[in-house]
Amino acid sequence: xKVHLKIEELFQLLLGIWLFSLxxxxxxxxxxxxxxxxxxMLGYLINPKIGAFMYNLLHSKVLAIALIIGGMYFDxxxxxxxxxxxxxxxxxxxxxxxxxxxxxSFKHTHLGFIGKK
Numbered sequence: 001x002k003v004h005l006k007i008e009e010l011f012q013l014l015l016g017i018w019l020f021s022l023x024x025x026x027x028x029x030x031x032x033x034x035x036x037x038x039x040x041m042l043g044y045l046i047n048p049k050i051g052a053f054m055y056n057l058l059h060s061k062v063l064a065i066a067l068i069i070g071g072m073y074f075d076x077x078x079x080x081x082x083x084x085x086x087x088x089x090x091x092x093x094x095x096x097x098x099x100x101x102x103x104x105s106f107k108h109t110h111l112g113f114i115g116k117k
Contacts, residue, residue, distance in 0.1 A: 016088030
């Protein structure tokens with residue numbers, strides 16, 4: 001099952017890359033901004049609960065899709081770009097096994113524990 005989920009996330013990442021290719025932005029923007037959602041980890045400097053909230057917000061595919069649709073509907077390219085980046089990044093992270101965080105620990109995710117127990 002884990003392999004199947006990783007393949008699904010890979011295809012979602014490829015979808016995000018394809019969506020980016022349709023945008024008016026130069027290709028170099030994608031790798032430059034790709035890790036931007038990881039700024040949500042800065043919340044862990046405050047405490048694990050805030051860290052998990054910030055991380056999960058910036059790795060939410062629901063938010064990403066809403067931004068893409070909103071950006072396309074209202075013709076706001078930057079909004080769609082942010083959504084595409086969030087979607088692509090979240091897919092990449094989940095493909096690698098980094099899931100949404102529980103508030104008790106950074107290593108406790110909806111996909112299981114990260115690293116050795």
